[in-house]
Amino acid sequence: MTLYQDIADRTAALIADGVLRPGERLPSVRQACRRHGVSPVTVTQAYHLLESRGLIEARPKSGYFVRARLGHGLPEPAMSDPVGEATALQVSDFIFQILDSVRDPAIVPLGSSFPSPDLYPLDKLGRFLAGAGRKLAPLSTVTDLPPGNEELRRQIALRYLAQGAAVSPQEIVITSGALEGINLCLQALTRPGDLIAVESPTFYAGLQASERLGLKVVEIPSHPREGVSLDALAGALRRHPVKACLFMLNFSNPTGSRVPDENRRALVELLRRHQVPLIEDDVYAELYFGRDAPAAAKALDADGLVLHVSSFSKCLAPGYRVGWVAAGRHAREVQRQKFSTSLATAVPLQVALAGYMKRGGFDAHLRSLRRQLAEQEAMLVAGIERHFPPGIRLARPDGGYFLWLELPPQADGLRLHQQALACGISIAPGPIFSATREFRNYLRLNFGHPAGARQDEALRTLGALIGQQLA
Numbered sequence: 001m002t003l004y005q006d007i008a009d010r011t012a013a014l015i016a017d018g019v020l021r022p023g024e025r026l027p028s029v030r031q032a033c034r035r036h037g038v039s040p041v042t043v044t045q046a047y048h049l050l051e052s053r054g055l056i057e058a059r060p061k062s063g064y065f066v067r068a069r070l071g072h073g074l075p076e077p078a079m080s081d082p083v084g085e086a087t088a089l090q091v092s093d094f095i096f097q098i099l100d101s102v103r104d105p106a107i108v109p110l111g112s113s114f115p116s117p118d119l120y121p122l123d124k125l126g127r128f129l130a131g132a133g134r135k136l137a138p139l140s141t142v143t144d145l146p147p148g149n150e151e152l153r154r155q156i157a158l159r160y161l162a163q164g165a166a167v168s169p170q171e172i173v174i175t176s177g178a179l180e181g182i183n184l185c186l187q188a189l190t191r192p193g194d195l196i197a198v199e200s201p202t203f204y205a206g207l208q209a210s211e212r213l214g215l216k217v218v219e220i221p222s223h224p225r226e227g228v229s230l231d232a233l234a235g236a237l238r239r240h241p242v243k244a245c246l247f248m249l250n251f252s253n254p255t256g257s258r259v260p261d262e263n264r265r266a267l268v269e270l271l272r273r274h275q276v277p278l279i280e281d282d283v284y285a286e287l288y289f290g291r292d293a294p295a296a297a298k299a300l301d302a303d304g305l306v307l308h309v310s311s312f313s314k315c316l317a318p319g320y321r322v323g324w325v326a327a328g329r330h331a332r333e334v335q336r337q338k339f340s341t342s343l344a345t346a347v348p349l350q351v352a353l354a355g356y357m358k359r360g361g362f363d364a365h366l367r368s369l370r371r372q373l374a375e376q377e378a379m380l381v382a383g384i385e386r387h388f389p390p391g392i393r394l395a396r397p398d399g400g401y402f403l404w405l406e407l408p409p410q411a412d413g414l415r416l417h418q419q420a421l422a423c424g425i426s427i428a429p430g431p432i433f434s435a436t437r438e439f440r441n442y443l444r445l446n447f448g449h450p451a452g453a454r455q456d457e458a459l460r461t462l463g464a465l466i467g468q469q470l471a
Contacts, residue, residue: 003038004045005367009291011046015055015066016290026056026064049371054378074394077406079229082200082219086240087435095204095432108458111426115401115448117318119372121365125317125356132351140347146338148174149350155357156324165299171331173338176345178283178311178323182246183209184341185279185307185325188333190215194243197236199228201433203253206246206281217435218242224395224404227252227259230266237274244277250294251284254433254444255404256397261295268300277330280308286315286366288399289374304329312353315366320349373401379451387463389470401448411441411469419465425458
């Protein structure tokens with residue numbers, strides 16, 4: 001990390017912790033130079049970075065001041081309140097109808113599930129992939145069958161170790177993306193008719209996977225900042241024969257919530273007492289905005305009950321469709337499921353990613369990606385504040401690339417989706433994130449694409465459409 005990035009991150013942490021409060025003046029450039037022992041250029045770069053994140057503002061002839069965090073005036077949504085009973089799923093047709101609308105590149109992709117590919121080092125990855133193709137050992141087409149390429153699994157295990165989780169490469173199974181990982185975990189842990197617990201709202205792909213496997217779900221209330229309710233989960237475990245839990249604990253899709261460390265420990269202990277496995281969908285963990293990486297429940301798991309699922313799609317290589325499962329005591333069964341479904345993940349892609357992780361500058365890329373996403377989040381929130389009518393509630397994430405908005409009760413997200421689409425704008429309406437089609441007046445917006453005049457005009461249009469519904 002460069003000096004200016006380090007100074008910016010330390011200052012951002014002081015703002016987040018309330019040590020530096022809105023309206024307070026930061027040290028002058030000269031004072032900051034003396035304090036940190038750096039040049040004026042370094043301090044100025046740090047202050048410009050904080051400005052781009054929306055954390056501070058420059059006032060002519062006065063210096064730099066902490067600004068009220070964008071969106072601070074917008075209250076956050078409340079804890080969700082799902083039905084709480086086992087639900088048979090019928091969501092796929094409904095979800096596909098919505099998703100078909102986001103394929104057109106001419107449409108402003110506020111409803112997309114994907115970030116902009118321009119944020120990723122695809123040219124550099126391509127060079128590693130070309131090298132892997134030229135030098136591919138013929139025997140690797142056999143040796144890299146499940147659980148997968150040994151060097152890639154070793155590199156993944158090293159990243160776990162750096163984040164405080166002792167994970168053996170032998171329990172890691174390489175998959176064709178995180179979604180296949182979730183499917184393999186569900187197949188390893190359940191049979192048709194079984195019940196799993198999901199948070200509410202939840203990522204629709206988990207609902208689709210559960211429906212395909214003939215599973216039922218019980219939706220657990222969640223808070224848009226702190227995630228799944230442990231009290232509600234404990235009650236569900238007492239009342240229902242839950243076979244597994246499928247949760248996102250870090251920057252969940254769609255709310256962006258992050259389960260606090262204390263709650264995370266309590267969650268792992270609760271599931272240990274009931275001997276219920278946790279499928280931890282953790283694809284956004286590398287996209288944090290603060291100084292420190294979020295913890296994973298996997299790091300707290302002493303019983304092998306946590307099946308940790310992640311991928312390179314969100315943090316490095318969109319389109320490569322390479323993910324993994326650190327499956328604990330269930331690794332052998334997950335590996336067998338992989339053999340019996342897709343057999344193997346493309347070997348050259350595995351070799352290329354292993355090479356990039358060893359020599360490609362993965363952490364430097366991630367620092368740049370996090371800064372860009374934090375800046376884009378600030379700009380999307382600013383646009384919402386400018387253009388949306390009063391009465392909006394907004395969840396502010398500390399990572400990922402989604403915003404979860406609650407509109408006034410009379411608004412209809414599905415009708416808004418149709419109206420916006422007619423104007424060349426996609427949004428993700430709240431009901432696609434619920435087994436029972438709750439969250440009618442909610443929507444998810446994507447800040448993973450660079451802001452600009454096109455996005456600002458789309459927000460202006462959305463604000464007008466929402467205003468018409470409220471009139």
